[in-house]
Amino acid sequence: MQIVPPALDRLIRALSRLPGIGNKTAARLAMNILRRPRAEARELSSALSELHDAIQLCSCCFTFSEDEPCVICADSRRDGALICVVEQPGDLLAIEKTGSFHGHYHILHGVLSPMDGIGPGEIKIEELVARVRSGVVREVLIATSSTVPGEATASYLIDLLHDKGIILTRLACGIPMGMDIKYADRHTLARAIETRTNAD
Amino acid sequence: MQIVPPALDRLIRALSRLPGIGNKTAARLAMNILRRPRAEARELSSALSELHDAIQLCSCCFTFSEDEPCVICADSRRDGALICVVEQPGDLLAIEKTGSFHGHYHILHGVLSPMDGIGPGEIKIEELVARVRSGVVREVLIATSSTVPGEATASYLIDLLHDKGIILTRLACGIPMGMDIKYADRHTLARAIETRTNAD
8 A cells, every 4th residue: 555645755756866865854855845835846846847958068167057158258357367177066156156266167077086987088177188278278276175086186187287388276275264273173284284374 | 147057046946945955955956956867857847746736635634645535544444443643744654654553544734833823723623623523433542743842732632632532542652662771861761760561
């Protein structure tokens, strides 16, 4: 006997495919959707159904975009000679929120991870090299995550680009703003000491 | 300048209306959906769009159901004289999973919470009284949560039903199965001592 109605079960199964959403959370979300106005479910449904049609990857920087090229690549006020390399479009959004970067981006769509079968051919590295070879690039800021695969990808990129006559930079590592030093992990603290900056 | 494409932003806003899903989680989910096969988004979209059409409340017990009455109310092998009162359809599923209950249910769709403006008229209490009055009910098992509003709702129901000539029961409170006694909170332990059972 199926206690969960099939239509509800179908939604629960579809929701539980999302990352970080297990069966219990999916059931809770689905029942909540059912209890709320029908218009909200319809809005979510329609946003989902138009998503893939509306959005492609920008052919230049490979971020998600409805325009070609994307609004950042098309913005003449931004510095096209400075490229920030990030893993995913979400990283671009995080950097844009700072308001501190005024160049272009390059989204790798992943990191090197030989264990998972992700080599240089699986992410947008060749496309980055082509952009550098085009001659308009002055500086590449490598902003991959400070994780093992992020660092490995950064090293690979540095090896690949160090002789291309451009400036290669990385995000500074150190104590997060507002953090009490005694709560910083020792690797971060060690790095902050090694890369200490002039105080005046 | 809108960095997030409008179609993606629309999905993020729709997802962030779900309970326990903030803006950051919604953005992570939306980008994950965008990276995965279009068919998965379509499946989720279609499950959402058919949800409210397919599912109603059973007119007898008020659980979510595609059939009228629901499969439980329609099952002649179950004991219709024993009614388990729960707050939400999710509680029914949890009890069904135990396989230990073979009666019918009554879903209140909420608990009494005067602070939130939820009085007896806002949840399915009148309907429960009508079922009891119909004369077929022998026992009502009150299975509201062991929270302050759950207990208040249980007390209200007991006041309301104690003179209706039926057996009123509640779920036993005590030490969860498999729990080390030293980790039980003192209220639970006190209740377990007060309501200790015969060992033979």
